[in-house]
Every structure is written in C-alpha cells, then in structure tokens.
Amino acid sequence: MNIQPASPMVQGLKLKIVTRLLKFHIFLIALSHFKSWRTAMKTVTLLKAQIKKYIGPNSIQKIAFVRGRYFWDMYGEGWPSAGFVRNVTRECIRINAAPTDHVGMRNVLFGFTVKCPMQCEHCFEWDNLNLKEKLSFDDVCMITEKLLKYGAGQIHLAGGEPMMRYVELIALLKLYSPRAGFWIVTSGYQLTQERAIELKNAGLTGVCVSIDHHDEQKHNAFRHHKNLFAMAQEAVVAAREAGLVTALSLCATKEFISPENIASYLQMAKQLNVSFLQILEPKAAGHYEGKDVLLHPEHKKLLEETFLKVNYHADYVQHPIVIYHEYYQPTLGCRGAGNGAFYIDPLANVHACPFCRQGVGNLLTDSVEQCVENLKRKGCAAPLPAIKSKKEHAFAMA
Numbered sequence: 001m002n003i004q005p006a007s008p009m010v011q012g013l014k015l016k017i018v019t020r021l022l023k024f025h026i027f028l029i030a031l032s033h034f035k036s037w038r039t040a041m042k043t044v045t046l047l048k049a050q051i052k053k054y055i056g057p058n059s060i061q062k063i064a065f066v067r068g069r070y071f072w073d074m075y076g077e078g079w080p081s082a083g084f085v086r087n088v089t090r091e092c093i094r095i096n097a098a099p100t101d102h103v104g105m106r107n108v109l110f111g112f113t114v115k116c117p118m119q120c121e122h123c124f125e126w127d128n129l130n131l132k133e134k135l136s137f138d139d140v141c142m143i144t145e146k147l148l149k150y151g152a153g154q155i156h157l158a159g160g161e162p163m164m165r166y167v168e169l170i171a172l173l174k175l176y177s178p179r180a181g182f183w184i185v186t187s188g189y190q191l192t193q194e195r196a197i198e199l200k201n202a203g204l205t206g207v208c209v210s211i212d213h214h215d216e217q218k219h220n221a222f223r224h225h226k227n228l229f230a231m232a233q234e235a236v237v238a239a240r241e242a243g244l245v246t247a248l249s250l251c252a253t254k255e256f257i258s259p260e261n262i263a264s265y266l267q268m269a270k271q272l273n274v275s276f277l278q279i280l281e282p283k284a285a286g287h288y289e290g291k292d293v294l295l296h297p298e299h300k301k302l303l304e305e306t307f308l309k310v311n312y313h314a315d316y317v318q319h320p321i322v323i324y325h326e327y328y329q330p331t332l333g334c335r336g337a338g339n340g341a342f343y344i345d346p347l348a349n350v351h352a353c354p355f356c357r358q359g360v361g362n363l364l365t366d367s368v369e370q371c372v373e374n375l376k377r378k379g380c381a382a383p384l385p386a387i388k389s390k391k392e393h394a395f396a397m398a
Contacts, residue, residue, distance in 0.1 A: 008275045009062045010070065011317045018063065018070055022079055029088045039096070046095045053332060058312040064275035064321060067243040074206060074247045074276040074323060075107045075154060075341075077181045083205075086180075087153045104151020105372070107341040109185070109354065112140050112157055114346040115164035118187055119224040122212075122251045122293075124286035124354045125160060125346060134347045135364075137168045143348060143363045144172065148179050150368040156208070158185040160346060166195065170202045177203025185249065186210070187228060188235030196235075196242035206245030208278065209236050213256060214264040222251075236272050247276035248320070254282075257299045262306055270319050277310075278323045279303055283355035300326070334380035342375055352380050 010018060026047065030040035064071040069078030077083030087106070094103040112135060114128045123129060135143075147155060155176075162169055162184045173182055183206045184199070191207070199207075209232050213219040216229040240246045248269050250256075269277045281303075282293040295303075307324040310316045325335065335341055336353035343351045349359040350371040360374035 007273055007318045008064045008066055009318055010065045011062045015063060026088055029085055030092045033089050033092055043092050043095060047091060050095065054328060061312055061314065062317050062321065066245045066275060071245055071275060072321065074208065074245065074278065077154065083181045090151060090153060104153065105341065107154045107156065108147055108152045108344065109156045109158055110344045111159050111346045113160040113162060113165045116159055116161040117189060117225065118161065118228065121222050122282055122288055126287035128346055129160065139364060140172060141175065143344065144176050146363060146368050148176060152180055154181040156183045156185050161187055161189050163190050170198060173199065173202035173204055181205045183208055186235065187223065188232030191235035191238060193238040193241065196238040196244060200242045200244050204244060206247065207239040208247040208249050210249045212251050214261065214268045233272065236274060240273060246274040247278055248274050249278045249280060251280050251282055252303060253293065254295060254299055257302055259302065262302065266310065266319055274320045276323055277320045281326050285355045285357060337375045337380045350375065356380055
C-alpha cells in the first residue's frame with residue numbers, strides 16, 4: 001500500500017505561530033460581530049476559559065494541517081475558511097447568550113440510509129438495517145435544509161453505510177456544502193481513489209473510517225466482511241491523497257482493550273497518517289442491546305491514559321489527535337442531547353446520540369427547534385460518573 005510519509009501534524013515553533021495568528025483572527029471575528037472592543041475581549045477570554053475546561057492543565061502539542069487548513073478537532077471547521085468564521089461567530093454568540101437564546105447547533109450526525117453490506121457487532125441501527133429506505137432524496141434535502149436554517153455548523157453523514165447512496169451523496173454535497181462542513185462516517189466500503197476525488201470536489205471536508213482492530217482477521221470478523229480491513233485502509237489512503245481530512249473510529253471493546261492492542265493500533269493510525277483517532281465506548285444499544293458490553297473502570301482508565309498521553313506528551317506529536325468523548329463527560333456533561341449536537345436516525349427520528357435512544361420528534365414533520373427543546377428537556381439518559389478531581393484530571397503518564 002502507498003503510505004504517505006509526511007505526517008499531517010504541526011508542532012513546535014510553527015504551532016506557536018499558527019496559534020497566535022488563529023487567536024488574533026478569533027478576536028477580529030468577535031470584534032466584527034459585536035462592534036465593541038470590550039465585548040470582543042470579554043468573549044475571547046470566555047472562549048479561552050472554555051477551551052481550558054477541555055484540556056485541563058495540559059498544553060496543546062499539535063494540530064493537523066490538511067491542504068492549506070489547520071484542524072484541531074474533527075467536529076470543527078479548519079482555519080482559515082468561511083466555515084471557521086461561521087463556527088467562531090456561532091460560539092461567540094453562544095458564550096454570551098442567555099439560556100433561552102437560539103444559537104444554532106455545532107454538529108449533527110445524520111444516518112441518512114438504512115442500507116449496509118456489513119453486519120457489524122456493535123451496530124446501533126441493527127433493527128433498521130437493510131429495511132426499505134424510508135427517506136427519499138427529497139426528504140434528505142428537506143431535513144438538511146432544516147438543519148442549516150437552524151444553524152448547524154457541521155453535518156456528519158452516516159447510516160447504514162453512506163456510500164450505498166453514493167450518487168445522492170454527491171448531489172447532496174454539491175447542493176449544501178457551501179453552507180456547512182460535511183463529513184462521512186464509513187466502513188470504507190467502495191471508497192476508491194476516483195470516488196474520494198469526486199467527494200472532495202463536491203465539497204466534502206473529511207472522512208471518518210471505522211477500523212475496530214489492528215488485526216485484519218479480527219476486524220473483518222467484527223464487521224462480518226472478509227475483505228473489509230484492506231478496503232478500509234485503502235479508503236483512508238484514497239481520502240488522504242484526495243485532500244480530505246481523515247480520521248479513524250475505533251469501538252474499543254473489553255476484548256480489545258489492552259496496552260499491547262492499543263500500542264499496535266496507535267502505530268497503525270500513525271502509519272496511515274490520519275489526522276484524528278476517535279475512540280468510542282461500546283453501549284448496550286442496537287445489536288448490543290441487553291449484552292454485557294459496558295467497559296469496566298480499568299478499561300476506562302487505560303483509555304483515559306491513552307488520550308492524555310497521545311495528545312499531550314512530546315513523544316507522540318507525530319500520532320493523530322485522539323478524541324475520546326467519555327473523558328469530557330464528568331466535567332462538561334453530555335455534548336449531545338441538543339447541547340451542541342444530536343443524532344438523526346435513518347427514519348428521521350431525533351435522538352440525543354446514536355446510543356441514547358429516546359426519540360423526541362421526527363424531522364419529516366417536526367421542526368428542529370421543537371426537537372432540540374424536547375432533547376434539552378429530557379437530557380442525556382446515560383448516568384455520568386463523578387466529576388474528576390484536579391489530581392485525576394492532570395496529565396497521566398502510562
């Protein structure tokens with residue numbers, strides 16, 4: 001396989017220069033919106049404090065650079081870009097807003113198809129898989145229009161397998177990518193070099209490819225497809241070479257989690273030169289409903305140590321940025337449930353997230369505003385662990 005040798009990670013002096021320029025641009029965006037130096041300075045200070053809640057006592061060691069734009073999160077638009085200006089403006093409004101003010105939505109995960117050639121062990125849409133398609137292309141466009149009018153900054157298209165509606169996917173991107181950032185969340189199925197280029201030209205920002213093991217046979221068994229591991233790796237390379245931001249997504253099961261497996265997986269992610277690695281915890285939903293899949297404290301501890309080590313230790317600056325949502329929940333709460341994000345299933349039902357199934361409306365008939373209000377009222381159904389102490393939150397060396 002043709003592995004690009006150059007890492008997308010930016011570090012050291014260049015990182016410092018880029019960070020300062022980026023902060024100055026954020027100030028200019030705030031000043032342009034509020035027309036007040038005092039309000040702009042106050043907003044930037046509040047934004048810095050918000051970022052500090054995420055990174056704790058650590059300092060950012062790296063950001064990703066892809067085709068002229070810098071990315072520090074797969075759920076935010078790269079800088080510089082029109083999407084970055086839109087997202088920062090939204091955050092400036094959000095941070096100064098009253099609880100009742102409408103400020104849009106950072107991210108939406110939209111499962112716009114039930115079709116999939118796999119039978120993945122952890123599939124959260126298992127009950128809907130490969131039924132007759134409920135959403136027509138006009139329906140998908142109508143829902144997307146609703147989301148954009150509401151103020152969605154980024155839409156991640158999933159399923160099922162989004163490549164199963166490839167022609168419509170291209171048409172959707174051409175229609176709406178000028179107004180928001182778009183990613184696809186895929187198994188890598190039929191994501192060829194030619195298609196990756198076409199997706200990029202249609203306006204796609206990034207591709208998140210699910211690879212659930214560094215071992216080819218174990219990944220293929222988990223996904224019930226004998227050729228998927230090779231297909232997934234080829235998809236990553238194709239997307240990266242087309243100029244798309246690339247990420248891996250790992251469902252870290254109890255059977256997978258060990259220092260040896262994590263080390264091997266990190267090495268694979270580094271060799272593939274992806275910008276991000278998203279680690280998801282298995283939940284008792286979909287095909288896992290009623291099964292003993294929740295991680296034990298020792299599993300979570302190892303994932304937390306991996307998150308901190310890879311993101312904030314100098315030895316790992318060439319590795320991709322790790323995203324581990326559960327790390328933030330104790331201090332920041334659920335980022336779904338209308339608190340910045342939510343999930344739309346392939347039947348257009350709205351949920352807090354793919355694993356928290358408590359339908360609060362349907363976007364074929366209901367407004368986004370009403371669904372979000374219902375989500376905020378219900379909140380996240382998953383119990384959150386106790387808030388970390390400062391000592392627990394500090395950087396841990398594994």
